[in-house]
Amino acid sequence: MRNFKDYSEYDKKENWKVGSKLVHGAAGGDPLTGSVSFPIYQTATFRFRALGDSLGFDYTRCQNPTIEELERTIAMLEEGTEGFALSSGMAAVMCAFSILKPGDHIILSDDIYGGTYEIAQTVFVDNNIEKTFVDLSDLNKFKASIKPNTKMVFIETPTNPMMKVADIAEISKIAKEKGIVVAVDNTLLTPYYQKPLTLGADIVVHSATKYLEGHNDTIAGLVVVKDEKLGQAMRNFLKYQGACLAPLNAWLTLRGIKTLEVRMQRHNENTMKVAKWLRNHPKVKKVYYIGFEDHPNYEVTKKQCTGFGGMLSFEVDSKETALKVIEKVKMIVFAGSLGGVESLITYPMIVTHHEVPEDVREALGINERFLRLSVGIEDADDIIADLEQALK
Ligand SMILES: Cc1ncc(COP(=O)(O)O)c(C=O)c1O
Missing domain, CATH: 3.90.1150.10 (Aspartate Aminotransferase, domain 1)
Known part of the structure; x- marks a missing residue:
């Protein structure tokens, strides 16, 4: 019997076209049983065979095979190194924001999703995080809004509902010079049409409730990064806030991604x-x-x-x-x-x-x-x- 952590099948997918990667996901079925449909591991906890001896899973809030399959699938699609599955898109947005500390400044797209706007108006105020809403389709306005304490720029592109488009590569170039983290909410176009990490962004956020899951029947959030330190911060948020996705919802999202x-x-x-x-x-x-x-x-x-x-x-x-x-x-x-x-x-x-x-x-x-x-x-x-x- 193969071990869950044997991902040798995954490596073979490198040359596959995106449509094939979408259908088969990261592991391409259940490595343990051969089940073509990745199983829903509906369990809260996992048996230890002996002290320090497990199959790599101990508690679903921290790891679960179904959730991990979704996390590895979204990381593969967005061309990042690590994915994180959260209970909602709002949790994913909050996960990206978790690297902000009191005194930091953040720049956000001006007609950002209403829920994200509410976070800025409440959580940021409570935590003494400065914010500026900017029309990020205008690079000059973006440059002019940068302050010495700017830590992050949070881009939605296209924006919703005004459909303004921000130049991710140009913003990332400017941000990089100033040490500003670039986060992109890629909900509207999905990695099928837009891959922010390949354009220079550091964090990608999804309300997977939308196109990724695609059937108006599940709430889910995803985050992808390509930097280890950011990955650790995202993992800590997920674990300590307890904002994990339920295995069934992870499976529904995986099934949506297939099509x-x-x-x-x-x-x-x-x-x-x-x-x-x-x-x-x-x-x-x-x-x-x-x-x-x-x-x-x-x-x-x-x-x-x-x-x-x-x-x-x-x-x-x-x-x-x-x-x-x-x-x-x-x-x-x-x-x-x-x-x-x-x-x-x-x-x-x-x-x-x-x-x-x-x-x-x-x-x-x-x-x-x-x-x-x-x-x-x-x-x-x-x-x-x-x-x-x-x-x-
Ligand atoms: C662009 C965008 N980001 C984030 C969210 C929040 O996602 P969720 O509703 O899955 O919590 C939404 C929800 O409408 C959205 O449209």
Whole structure:
């Protein structure tokens, strides 16, 4: 019988294309039993054969084979050295922030995910961590916001919901010179379309709840690093905060990852069609979508991403139209998440960004006429038909 820690099969995957790596994961099944589907090791603890003699696992909060398979899979996909599976995307964000100490300064994308914004407004204040929200699609603004005590820049790219794109390589180059850690929330594009660590970032964060798991049925978070010291800090956070992912949720995430390539390709294709259709609708004033050639950051997108993903936002002619759309959609679901197989529409002003002060929200463009659409993998014609009847 082989040992769990025998990963010789894994090494053979180096030359595989990404679609094959996604389907097979890191270990390619259960090294112990040969089970093709990696088993769910639903256990809290592991038997010691003798003092100091185990199969490498002792307690699920610290290690578990199913969780480890997910951690090794995401590390392989993001081209990092170590992955960490956490109970939610928020836990993953907090894990990245755990290296900040009182007196440190952090720079964050200005229209960051609402939950991350809340962390900045509460946890950072309580812990005397200084913060600056910056439009990171503008390198000059980023440079101007750096202070002697800047410890981290936290990038979301594209941002959500305004779909601004930051140049990860250029920001990383500048940050490196100043000893600033670069963390990227890669939830929206996933390693299938964007690999921040290969562009110079130090930490990648995921709400795996979204595209990685992909089915709107699990909450999960992932972190990947390429530096040993950062890895130790992430592991300590996970262990001491007790923010581990449950084995079942790790398995659901692994199962979702198997189909990431086909799902992302379909999201990408559908979103392009829907974005183009929306743009020509008389009641739609503006469509925010990174796949448009006239998007202000299109060149950066083309340089650092291999696809445009499944997200878009749009502004309609009035608040009444916006409210009517969320009330009248039939197949598209009015719900506050993204990245799953079902198309979801949301009203960011109330649902995702209610904690953001009105003046900040308005300045970003998140107004009462603004809607965000996570384009699912249904037939694009049906998504368009649903929007058409809802916009009537
Ligand atoms: C970009 C982004 N990061 C992090 C999170 C938080 O993830 P979770 O909801 O899995 O805790 C979300 C959730 O919507 C998100 O959209």
